[in-house]
Amino acid sequence: xxxxxxxxxxxxxxxxxxxxxxxxxxxxxxxxxxxxxxxxxxxxxxxxxxxxxxxxxxxxxxxxxxxxxxxxxxxxxxxxxxxxxxxxxxxxxxxxxxxxxxxxxxxxxxxxxxxxxxxxxxxxxxxxxxxxxxxxxxxxxxxxxxxxxxxxxxxxxxxxxxxxxxxxxxxxxxxxxxxxxxxxxxxxxxxxxxxxxxxxxxxxxxxxxxxxxxxxxxxxxxxxxxxxxxxxxxxxxxxxxxxxxxxxxxxxxxxxxxxxxxxxxxxxxxxxxxxxxxxxxxxxxxxxxxxxxxxxxxxxxxxxxxxxxxxxxxxxxxxxxxxxxxxxxxxxxxxxxxxxxxxxxxxxxxxxxxxxxxxxxxxxxxxxxxxxxxxxxxxxxxxxxxxxxxxxxxxxxxxxxxxxxxxxxxxxxxxxxxxxxxxxxxxxxxxxxxxxxxxxxxxxxxxxxxx
Ligand SMILES: [Zn+2]
Numbered sequence: 001x002x003x004x005x006x007x008x009x010x011x012x013x014x015x016x017x018x019x020x021x022x023x024x025x026x027x028x029x030x031x032x033x034x035x036x037x038x039x040x041x042x043x044x045x046x047x048x049x050x051x052x053x054x055x056x057x058x059x060x061x062x063x064x065x066x067x068x069x070x071x072x073x074x075x076x077x078x079x080x081x082x083x084x085x086x087x088x089x090x091x092x093x094x095x096x097x098x099x100x101x102x103x104x105x106x107x108x109x110x111x112x113x114x115x116x117x118x119x120x121x122x123x124x125x126x127x128x129x130x131x132x133x134x135x136x137x138x139x140x141x142x143x144x145x146x147x148x149x150x151x152x153x154x155x156x157x158x159x160x161x162x163x164x165x166x167x168x169x170x171x172x173x174x175x176x177x178x179x180x181x182x183x184x185x186x187x188x189x190x191x192x193x194x195x196x197x198x199x200x201x202x203x204x205x206x207x208x209x210x211x212x213x214x215x216x217x218x219x220x221x222x223x224x225x226x227x228x229x230x231x232x233x234x235x236x237x238x239x240x241x242x243x244x245x246x247x248x249x250x251x252x253x254x255x256x257x258x259x260x261x262x263x264x265x266x267x268x269x270x271x272x273x274x275x276x277x278x279x280x281x282x283x284x285x286x287x288x289x290x291x292x293x294x295x296x297x298x299x300x301x302x303x304x305x306x307x308x309x310x311x312x313x314x315x316x317x318x319x320x321x322x323x324x325x326x327x328x329x330x331x332x333x334x335x336x337x338x339x340x341x342x343x344x345x346x347x348x349x350x351x352x353x354x355x356x357x358x359x360x361x362x363x364x365x366x367x368x369x370x371x372x373x374x375x376x377x378x379x380x381x382x383x384x385x386x387x388x389x390x391x392x393x394x395x396x397x398x399x400x401x402x403x404x405x406x407x408x409x410x411x412x413x414x415x416x417x418x419x420x421x422x423x424x425x426x427x428x429x430x431x432x433x434x435x436x437x438x439x440x441x442x443x444x445x446x447x448x449x450x451x
Pocket of ligand 1: 346
């Protein structure tokens with residue numbers, strides 16, 4: 001089956017322009033079986049010269065859907081067809097870009113009618129849509145509207161099919177999917193059927209044991225990257241992979257937590273050999289002999305509740321510097337390093353008073369990082385529409401998570417939580433998340449304080 005597609009846009013580059021209209025004509029090569037056509041709100045202003053060319057004005061698209069709203073339906077229609085267009089890379093590029101933004105991967109085989117016409121009707125001076133149609137006696141109704149151009153392209157495509165034959169035309173279809181090395185125990189369909197959604201995936205061995213787990217915003221895309229031939233040597237032993245499983249998580253944060261949890265409980269062979277699991281860092285405070293509180297970044301100690309965890313050493317170090325600066329803490333007393341260059345610093349004379357000042361400021365700095373103590377719920381996207389994911393955090397530890405119906409009242413949310421063990425990895429992830437959430441004003445998660 002073929003999908004003859006034409007789009008109208010606000011400009012030539014998908015990075016800086018949007019789609020104003022799309023038409024897809026589904027044909028089996030003999031007859032048209034379905035037509036899909038709609039105006040779209042492009043998300044970019046429509047330049048006047050474009051309106052003059054296409055007749056599509058800003059006002060006409062104001063009440064049209066945005067691409068994301070039609071993405072699922074359009075993907076369902078197009079994903080298993082050969083994508084046909086006049087200068088196919090233009091239309092396909094725009095549509096792939098929009099699908100990608102909407103969270104769909106879209107890699108259909110493609111076919112360009114410019115190339116087809118060159119082969120079927122050689123020696124013409126121009127293969128532009130207008131010219132080739134008039135040479136072939138095809139009348140374009142509504143030139144430069146998606147429907148008009150798509151129907152003309154469709155008629156031209158059928159003429160090419162008659163001229164070249166079905167088999168020859170199919171041979172000219174090009175794959176847009178990057179080549180992957182499929183594990184010998186699997187077939188490519190199993191990979192193609194993985195969801196375009198956020199979650200964790202598992203490469204499993206012959207006995208069902210987890211060899212590797214990873215998290216992804218788009219599971220299928222990420223798994224394909226593992227097997228991508230062009231990326232060169234894959235670290236994976238493909239012949240040992242007998243099954244690919246996945247678990248949908250709905251959002252990135254829950255994918256991260258689930259991955260950490262799986263690694264912690266299963267110790268998958270390839271994860272463990274690849275990197276040091278659990279080598280997280282934390283800021284600790286402890287008093288020196290003279291009573292001054294010292295702050296130090298160290299490896300996170302398992303089971304320790306006193307440190308403030310960070311996923312990376314750099315994060316811990318940067319936060320520590322910022323704490324000292326923001327709370328006017330003497331760097332020499334706090335870190336025992338170098339000389340103090342702070343003018344009028346309380347460290348000039350070490351008295352009872354400077355001791356009290358110092359320790360008070362250190363405690364305040366720590367408190368300011370830990371204001372997310374106690375019980376918090378984080379609400380994020382669920383695995384499907386109408387569902388939300390909920391994560392319960394108690395005193396900085398991830399107590400558990402679950403999924404719930406979107407409009408469930410806040411006080412009932414805790415009941416959907418499935419308890420999880422407290423591990424340093426999930427503590428570090430959630431600490432990083434809460435710190436970042438504080439500094440971002442556009443946050444896809446909702447943070448609910450329970451006390
Ligand atoms: Zn000082």
